[in-house]
Amino acid sequence: MRRAALCTLVFALLLPAQSVTYERLVHALGEQQNWLTYWGDYSAVRHRDLKQINAANVKNLRIDWIYQTGQAGSFEAMPLVVDGVMYVTGGNGYAYALDARSGRQLWLYKHAFPPGRKAGGVNRGFAILGDRLFMVTPDANVVALDARTGRLLWQTEMAEYNKGQYTATLAPIAIKDKIIVGISGAEFGIRGFIDAYDAATGKRVWRFWTVPAKGEPGGDTWLGDSWTRGGGSTWMTGTYDAQLNTLYWGVGNPGPDLHGDSRKGDNLYTCSLVALDPDTGKLKWHFQYSPHDTHDWDAAETPVLLDLKWKGRDRKLVVQANRNAFFYVLDRETGEFLLGKPFARQNWATELDAKGRPILMKNQEPSPEGSRVCPGLAGAANWMAPSYNPETKLFYFAVREQCDVYYTNPPVYIQGRPFWGSVSRGVTDEPEWGMLKALDPLTGETRWDFRYFHAPWAGTLSTAGGLIFAGDQDGYLMAFDASSGKNLWRLNTGNPIVNSPMTYMVGGRQYVTMPSGSAVITFALPE
Amino acid sequence: MRIGGIVLLLLCSSVARSQTDLDLADGKATFRSNCAFCHGLTGGGGRGPALASGRFLHGSTDDDIKTVIRGGVPGTTMPSFEFEKDELDHLVAYVKSLSGSGSGTHASSVSGDAGRGRQIYERSGCAGCHRIGTEGSVYGPELTRIGAGRSPEYIRESIVNPSADIPEEFTGVTVILRDGKRIKGVRINEDTFTVQLRDASQNFRMFQKDDVQQVMHETKSLMPAYGSLSQEDLQNLLAYLESLQGDLNAGAGVKKEKGIR
Numbered sequence: 001m002r003r004a005a006l007c008t009l010v011f012a013l014l015l016p017a018q019s020v021t022y023e024r025l026v027h028a029l030g031e032q033q034n035w036l037t038y039w040g041d042y043s044a045v046r047h048r049d050l051k052q053i054n055a056a057n058v059k060n061l062r063i064d065w066i067y068q069t070g071q072a073g074s075f076e077a078m079p080l081v082v083d084g085v086m087y088v089t090g091g092n093g094y095a096y097a098l099d100a101r102s103g104r105q106l107w108l109y110k111h112a113f114p115p116g117r118k119a120g121g122v123n124r125g126f127a128i129l130g131d132r133l134f135m136v137t138p139d140a141n142v143v144a145l146d147a148r149t150g151r152l153l154w155q156t157e158m159a160e161y162n163k164g165q166y167t168a169t170l171a172p173i174a175i176k177d178k179i180i181v182g183i184s185g186a187e188f189g190i191r192g193f194i195d196a197y198d199a200a201t202g203k204r205v206w207r208f209w210t211v212p213a214k215g216e217p218g219g220d221t222w223l224g225d226s227w228t229r230g231g232g233s234t235w236m237t238g239t240y241d242a243q244l245n246t247l248y249w250g251v252g253n254p255g256p257d258l259h260g261d262s263r264k265g266d267n268l269y270t271c272s273l274v275a276l277d278p279d280t281g282k283l284k285w286h287f288q289y290s291p292h293d294t295h296d297w298d299a300a301e302t303p304v305l306l307d308l309k310w311k312g313r314d315r316k317l318v319v320q321a322n323r324n325a326f327f328y329v330l331d332r333e334t335g336e337f338l339l340g341k342p343f344a345r346q347n348w349a350t351e352l353d354a355k356g357r358p359i360l361m362k363n364q365e366p367s368p369e370g371s372r373v374c375p376g377l378a379g380a381a382n383w384m385a386p387s388y389n390p391e392t393k394l395f396y397f398a399v400r401e402q403c404d405v406y407y408t409n410p411p412v413y414i415q416g417r418p419f420w421g422s423v424s425r426g427v428t429d430e431p432e433w434g435m436l437k438a439l440d441p442l443t444g445e446t447r448w449d450f451r452y453f454h455a456p457w458a459g460t461l462s463t464a465g466g467l468i469f470a471g472d473q474d475g476y477l478m479a480f481d482a483s484s485g486k487n488l489w490r491l492n493t494g495n496p497i498v499n500s501p502m503t504y505m506v507g508g509r510q511y512v513t514m515p516s517g518s519a520v521i522t523f524a525l526p527e
Numbered sequence: 528m529r530i531g532g533i534v535l536l537l538l539c540s541s542v543a544r545s546q547t548d549l550d551l552a553d554g555k556a557t558f559r560s561n562c563a564f565c566h567g568l569t570g571g572g573g574r575g576p577a578l579a580s581g582r583f584l585h586g587s588t589d590d591d592i593k594t595v596i597r598g599g600v601p602g603t604t605m606p607s608f609e610f611e612k613d614e615l616d617h618l619v620a621y622v623k624s625l626s627g628s629g630s631g632t633h634a635s636s637v638s639g640d641a642g643r644g645r646q647i648y649e650r651s652g653c654a655g656c657h658r659i660g661t662e663g664s665v666y667g668p669e670l671t672r673i674g675a676g677r678s679p680e681y682i683r684e685s686i687v688n689p690s691a692d693i694p695e696e697f698t699g700v701t702v703i704l705r706d707g708k709r710i711k712g713v714r715i716n717e718d719t720f721t722v723q724l725r726d727a728s729q730n731f732r733m734f735q736k737d738d739v740q741q742v743m744h745e746t747k748s749l750m751p752a753y754g755s756l757s758q759e760d761l762q763n764l765l766a767y768l769e770s771l772q773g774d775l776n777a778g779a780g781v782k783k784e785k786g787i788r
Contacts, residue, residue, distance in 0.1 A: 368559065407560035417611060423560045429695070453719045474718035490720065 018083055020128045022176050026242045033505035035081045038125050038171035039385065040502065042240040043305040046387035047462040048503050052510035053525060054465030058479045058489045064511065064524040065103035069094060074498045075515040078125040078171060078385075080133075081504040086513070087147065088520060089123040089135050089171075096520075097150060101506045103522060107150035111137045118164045124237070125171035127179060129199050134179045136168035142181055142197055154202035158183055158195055163416025165190055171237050173247075175278045178205055180247065182234025186255045186270075186298075189419035192232030194249055194274075196281060206281030210234055210251045210269050218268035226263035229413060231255030232270045236300040236383050240278065241316065244333060247278040248305070248318055252298035256411045258366045259294070259421025266291040271299045273320065275335060285335035290324045291357065294366055295348070295406060296377045296424070297323040302385050304395070305332060306441060319441050321386060321397045323379025326352065327444045341444030343437060344380035344399050348373055366406035366422065376404030376432075377424040384459035385500040387468070392482050394438040394447055396468050400455035402432035436460065436470045436478075438485060448485035459500030461512070469512060471497030477514045477523070493521055547620075554621025557614055562622075565604070570625035572678030574692065575605065581626030584675045584772065592619050603676055604694070637679045637762070637769040644767025647760050651753065656727070659771060666713060666727055667750060668697060672773030682768050686761065689748035699745030700724055702734050713749060717742075 020036060028034070028041035032049045040046050053061060069075070069090040079088035086100040093111030098104065113119040121138030128134070132153060133145045139161055144153040158181065159166040165188035172181045178196040186192060192210040197203065210232035212218040214225070222230060233252035240247050254263055254270040271290035274283060290297045299322060306317045310329075318332035325346035329339035337356030349358035364373050374380075378400060386397035409422040426432070434452035439445065458471030467488070468480045473496045479489040495517030503512045512523045559568065565575030576584065585595045593615055599607035610618060648654070656667035673682060684691050693699075700714045700722060710732055712724030722742050724732040736742055756764065 368556065370560065407556075409556040409560070414611075422556070425560065425564070428564060429693075451719070453717055472719055476719060 019130045020082060022129070022174070025129070025174060033081075034083065035079065035502050035504050036128065037080070037173065038078050038127065038237045039239065039302070042173075042242065044239045044302050044385070045304060045306070045390075045462075046385055046460070046500070046502075047389050047464075049464045050503055050505060050510050051463065051465040052505070053463065053467065053503075053512065055467055055481050055488060057525060058465070058467060060525050061479065061489055061491075061512070061523050062526060063491070063521060065522050067096070067098055067103040067105070067520040067522075069096065069518045069520070071518050073120065073518075074122050075518060076122045076124050076169070076499050077515060078500065078502060079513055079515070079520065080126050080128055081502075081506075082128060082147075084506045085147075086504075086520075087126050087128065087133055088515070089125050090518075091122050092120050093123075093137050095123075095126070095133070095135060095145065095150070097147070098520070100504060100511065100522075101509075103520065109145055109150040109152070111141075111143065113137075113139055117161060118167070121167060122169050123171075124169055127172040127174040129174035129177075129179070132199060134172045134174065134199070136170060136172065136181055138167055138169075139164075140166040140168045140183065140185075142168075142172065142179065142195075142202065144179075144199070144202060156197055156202040156204065159190075159193075164188070165416055168235075170235055173237050173240060174199065175240055175247065178278065180238065180278060182236070182238075182249065184233045184235040184252075186231030186233040186252045187257060187418050187420060188416065189229035189231075189255055189413050190233070191228060191230055192234055192252065192270075194234045194238075194276065194281065196278070208274070208276055208281040208283065210274070211254075212268060221265040221268045223262065223264040229255055229419065230263065230267060230270065231257070233298065233300075235298070236302070239303050239305050239318075241305055241332060244316065245277065245279070246284055246332065247276045248303040248332065249274050249276065250299040250301060250303055250320070252300055253293055253296045256419045256421030257294070257296045258406055258408050258424065259411055260292055260365065260408075262410065262421070264292075267293070271297055271324075273299055273303055273318065273330070273335075275332070287328075287330055287335050287337065287356065289320075289322050289326070289328065289356075293324075294408070295324070295364075295373060295375075297375075297379055299323070300383050301379075301381050302383075304386060304388055306388055308393075308442060310338065310442065317441075319395065321381040321395075321399075321439075323375070323381055324348070324358075325375045325380035326358075327395075327439060327441075328356065329441060329444075330356075339444055343439060343444070343446070344401055344435075345374045345403070346380065347403075366408035366424075368408060370405040370407050370425070372403055372405050372427055374403035375400065376402045376426065377406070378402065378455070382457065384457055384498075385461075387460045387462040388441070389462040389468070389482050391464065391466075392438070393440070393442075394482070395441045396436065396438050396460040396462060396470075396482075398456045398459055398470065399435040399437050399449070400432070401434060402455045403427050403430060434472065436468070436480065436485070438468075438482075450480060450485050450487065456497075458497040461501040461503060463503060469501040469503075469514075471499065471501065471514060471516070473497070475516065477501065477512075477516070477521075491523075493517065493519075550617045551621050551624060553614070554617035554619070554624075557610070557618045558621050561608060562618075567678070570622065571680075573681050574677070574694075576676055577678045578622055579625040584672075589616075589619050589623075592622060603672075637766045639759075639762035639764075639766030641763070641766040641770040643760075644763035644765065644770075647756070647764045648767055651756075651764075656750065664727075665729055666725060668694060670768065670771055672771060674769040674771045675773055679765055679769055683761070683765055685750075686752075686756070686764065687754045688752055689750040690746075690752075693748045697749065699747070699749040701743045701745060702732070702739050703741040703743065704739050707740070711745075711749070714744075 211230035238249035348364040454473035493516035570579035654663035
């Protein structure tokens, strides 16, 4: 008996660490114990077929371990878990490898910022491919690390720093041999793009400009040379359909955010979903949710890929609860608009036309005197992740109910400075609130909702245990019955949750992790 | 040559003037979208003090005003703002232009007898909810510097119709317990699952929402309306409140003692 155990141990030591191949990423949902991409897989359903923690026993869930990063600022990173190792990025250029069972640190990486650069800022996580991890940095670099040691392998600047107008926050996505990333900075007068880098060398393979130049298709949707500072950040990770070989990416707001007169036109491809060929970066189709946006309604919310029976026919869909307060269903092969329905208060569009274009109400434009518009600048939904449960067939997401007064004023472009075209302000005396909403994606109808006291910045996780995990702005991590919406468990983490929960298994035990404050907090049932 | 010089001079002054106008317009836009809600569109005051009076409690030099804008006023609802240097310059220039002159003197806009007003304050039991300096209750808003922080019109309305504008931090909440008992107080904090109040006896009252029947948010102010005060009494009371400028002799000072060295 002892000898057998020893043999197993020696054998395990001799085996090389399993490499995360592209094949493994394509079939990530087949590895329920792991969490291999930012979204958990390529489709972003964020549902796990794990039921050790379930509706009957979740009341016993308790903190199992806490890892304190010591980094101030919003903790927005989604950990990856690969065969018992957790890889997580923190703020300010830090990243960590942890024992996913104990929270003990395996290595720490600290990005070296050249003098004079902004060294602060959030980060949303890693991509993994082979034995390499990939992350972006607040000074707009892509870095590749050795997953075994945290050693820097290559570093590539995405764009010239230009006094900090370019920055990067998202988790990259690894497809085949490429690392695909987006950029932030539409508030600083950038021209946005999506980039692909060779995972082996860090060399850029292609770039898709989210704002077309004059003369290019879509270039005529920009007044004069406004496209040169047209914004169109790509600050959230895209989703990917390996069968269709198509990458789906939400594009952010046009710039200047709140001053539309200086950029008359639809301002493609801002506030749009773009479908790209990941091998070449070529555009397959696009759908613009908010043409000529003047409310900062980025389309950065998760484009979730669902295969559902749509009006009697199996269809490949992409659904999004958009910041503009409408829930959209598109055909992801063609971009055809199938459904658009408000899920929160809105007073800017009377309806969407047959092609999904909003028909605008009066007085919804920002004005020098201020215009009250719902939703507010932060939107009725935002980047926090939704989830889809294939058993209940419901889409679970966080809703923000909040309106703003929008002002406008012609902006002056100065490099490195905000290029907003004025400001927005919360409507005083109008309380904000939020909801966890369970919605039927085939109809856009709400099945149930649970009201939060404040508008949340935390997303959801669905499990086969009949549970939806969610967080709120007052610091609660909560578990809900997926069918009824009943709150079954909660714990106050002591800090607004600005992230989404995830789950994994190690050694036959299921864990739920929720970064909050500056800590990675991991929960489990008592052993 | 001389004529040319004069033309050039005129040109320059015209350019300079238009630049000033541009700067003021920029300052006005910044003011309108950031400051006007509390200080009024033309600086007449409201939730925040009047700025058109030329009187600045924290100093009237450009640097004084900038310090207030950048740092806010601790203990008040004045938040801190981040502006670029030129934006701040333009904003301060605009704020000063509201009063027509850069320097201000204190001239109370309220006619009335502050001494008598104080008697009305005491007689009406205001200290049962409000405090001035260290005297009175912490249940309602502190009035130590109310005359500096609010316009007279705002204070008058707060007395005769307190529900017209309820500061968020003084929202009234009534909790109905399972046995039907009602507990009313000022909301100190609230989240999805809990609520914390301060009752009129200045005690904290804390509840899990699961444990109570109902949590009701009052739409009216917890303060009773004092519309029955005579015009003269109201004017005297206003004069008294207007005189409360946060002066040290009114007990507003925080005692600070040096530690052992």
